[in-house]
Amino acid sequence: MNSVTVQVPAKVNLQLAVGAVRPDGYHELVSVFHAVSLYDEVTVTRADELVVTVEGENADDVPVDRSNLAARAVALLADRLGQSPDVHVHLRKGIPVAGGMAGGSADAAAALVACDTLWRGNTPRDMLRRLGAELGSDVPFSDLGGTAIGTGRGERLAAVPTVGVYHWVFALADGGLSTPAVYGECDRLREAAGTPVPDPAPSESLIAALRAGDVPALGATLTNDLQDAAISLRPSLRATLDAGLAGGALGGIVSGSGPTCAFLAADEAGARTVARALAASGTCRTTRVAFGQVGGARVVPQRLRSTAP
Numbered sequence: 001m002n003s004v005t006v007q008v009p010a011k012v013n014l015q016l017a018v019g020a021v022r023p024d025g026y027h028e029l030v031s032v033f034h035a036v037s038l039y040d041e042v043t044v045t046r047a048d049e050l051v052v053t054v055e056g057e058n059a060d061d062v063p064v065d066r067s068n069l070a071a072r073a074v075a076l077l078a079d080r081l082g083q084s085p086d087v088h089v090h091l092r093k094g095i096p097v098a099g100g101m102a103g104g105s106a107d108a109a110a111a112l113v114a115c116d117t118l119w120r121g122n123t124p125r126d127m128l129r130r131l132g133a134e135l136g137s138d139v140p141f142s143d144l145g146g147t148a149i150g151t152g153r154g155e156r157l158a159a160v161p162t163v164g165v166y167h168w169v170f171a172l173a174d175g176g177l178s179t180p181a182v183y184g185e186c187d188r189l190r191e192a193a194g195t196p197v198p199d200p201a202p203s204e205s206l207i208a209a210l211r212a213g214d215v216p217a218l219g220a221t222l223t224n225d226l227q228d229a230a231i232s233l234r235p236s237l238r239a240t241l242d243a244g245l246a247g248g249a250l251g252g253i254v255s256g257s258g259p260t261c262a263f264l265a266a267d268e269a270g271a272r273t274v275a276r277a278l279a280a281s282g283t284c285r286t287t288r289v290a291f292g293q294v295g296g297a298r299v300v301p302q303r304l305r306s307t308a309p
């Protein structure tokens with residue numbers, strides 16, 4: 001076996017409750033993660049040195065040096081397995097870059113699975129997730145997929161029972177937002193308001209909607225504590241949210257740290273209607289239609305691989 005390809009999904013946070021800053025600088029979270037059908041594909045191939053190449057929309061915004069999260073994942077696993085990290089990592093980006101949908105984290109999770117397969121490390125999946133948490137708070141969920149509650153800084157996961165299919169429209173913006181900057185803005189806004197920061201807790205109505213597969217109820221209970229901060233840094237997001245809701249979405253929120261906005265539609269046809277309304281409004285760069293929940297990082301069987309890098 002000379003190369004391995006892993007497909008890995010984007011995420012949207014159905015609830016993102018942000019608590020106080022911890023001594024280590026991270027915020028205590030309750031995050032209801034949901035994996036959706038926008039995918040990156042990560043292919044690792046044996047090579048003379050560790051190199052990264054990237055294809056897809058805004059590929060130029062993705063670093064190809066050792067700061068790339070996938071390259072860091074390769075180096076970390078190589079170190080743990082006592083293995084040389086010399087592989088070619090090729091990223092085929094379908095997840096918006098710096099869009100609040102965990103694109104870099106997805107690539108890290110996929111690179112861990114791909115290299116462990118290539119090197120026959122046989123590392124248990126929960127161990128790969130623990131390694132992933134060293135690279136970023138969203139990485140373990142990118143590996144797990146489905147729908148799950150994340151606590152701590154978002155890395156401690158428990159699957160949430162869910163029924164039904166959820167149809168989503170994502171409004172992509174020009175340019176990204178920096179995750180630390182959005183958390184920082186959230187703190188600044190809270191300090192200015194002078195209100196105490198509540199301990200984050202799961203929304204019972206949201207969990208009930210997921211258990212029942214109640215799409216309108218889910219649309220009504222989407223929340224994101226980083227939304228005001230993202231809008232404060234990118235005021236045009238308000239118009240994007242308004243346009244999606246006016247276009248018939250059952251709910252709309254900023255995805256994670258933004259600037260992508262996520263809209264829940266009643267069904268597949270409804271999603272296409274919302275996407276058209278968003279495109280006509282001129283309030284976003286482009287749209288993507290997707291569904292959830294989907295599984296996490298998985299090896300693509302060789303016979304199903306579309307092209308070699």
Ligand SMILES: C[C@](O)(CO)[C@H](O)COP(=O)(O)OP(=O)(O)OC[C@H]1O[C@@H](n2ccc(N)nc2=O)[C@H](O)[C@@H]1O
Nearest residue numbers: 025026027029105136137138139153179180183256257
């Ligand atoms: C916004 C979310 O995407 C929601 O799922 C995540 O919380 C961010 O996860 P991520 O991109 O994997 O973030 P990390 O790489 O772990 O952290 C990047 C930066 O985000 C901020 N950060 C992240 C997670 C957290 N619980 N509290 C934080 O304050 C910190 O400034 C941190 O330095």
Ligand SMILES: Nc1ncnc2c1ncn2[C@@H]1O[C@H](COP(=O)(O)OP(=O)(O)OP(=O)(O)O)[C@@H](O)[C@H]1O
Nearest residue numbers: 068069097098099100101102103104105107138179
């Ligand atoms: N493999 C990667 N793919 C995309 N960006 C990467 C990658 N590795 C490092 N980065 C850097 O990380 C930054 C954030 O990109 P990413 O797509 O992970 O953002 P995000 O989806 O907002 O993350 P999150 O939702 O986890 O906060 C990019 O601007 C880029 O410089």
